[in-house]
Amino acid sequence: MSDVDLGLDVHHTSLSVADLDAQRAWYQRALGLCEVIEEFQLDEPAVRTVVLQSGSGVRLELIERAGASRDRAYTDPLDAASVLGFGHWAVSVRDLDAAFASIVAAGGSAVWPPADAVRPGARFAYIKDPEGNLIELIQPPATVYSLGPQH
Numbered sequence: 001m002s003d004v005d006l007g008l009d010v011h012h013t014s015l016s017v018a019d020l021d022a023q024r025a026w027y028q029r030a031l032g033l034c035e036v037i038e039e040f041q042l043d044e045p046a047v048r049t050v051v052l053q054s055g056s057g058v059r060l061e062l063i064e065r066a067g068a069s070r071d072r073a074y075t076d077p078l079d080a081a082s083v084l085g086f087g088h089w090a091v092s093v094r095d096l097d098a099a100f101a102s103i104v105a106a107g108g109s110a111v112w113p114p115a116d117a118v119r120p121g122a123r124f125a126y127i128k129d130p131e132g133n134l135i136e137l138i139q140p141p142a143t144v145y146s147l148g149p150q151h
């Protein structure tokens with residue numbers, strides 16, 4: 001275990017996609033990742049990228065490389081654990097039921113409906129984006145704020 005504080009924070013998550021334009025439009029519409037932070041293109045190898053950001057600062061980089069492929073045929077979140085590498089991307093939401101319904105209505109596929117999580121008070125659900133990438137939606141437990149001594 002290191003005693004060094006590296007000051008780690010999440011900068012962005014990267015997702016390889018088959019159709020950059022379609023996935024970009026879907027993530028902007030379905031998850032509100034509307035701000036474009038960066039765009040990049042290479043001719044050799046043929047690669048295009050875009051980094052999207054939400055109003056709260058969550059960043060997702062979408063990368064399209066010609067000829068890339070993958071099998072994401074799983075129908076259960078635990079199936080993702082049978083493939084080495086990242087199995088899913090997890091994001092926090094304020095209202096799980098509303099987020100789940102909104103994302104499915106925007107073209108996402110329901111995988112696991114909203115349910116209680118292991119952590120008391122938390123809830124979770126899974127959806128897939130239009131290319132089959134697994135996304136976990138987490139509604140953290142409600143925080144109880146103390147108002148201090150009662151007068």
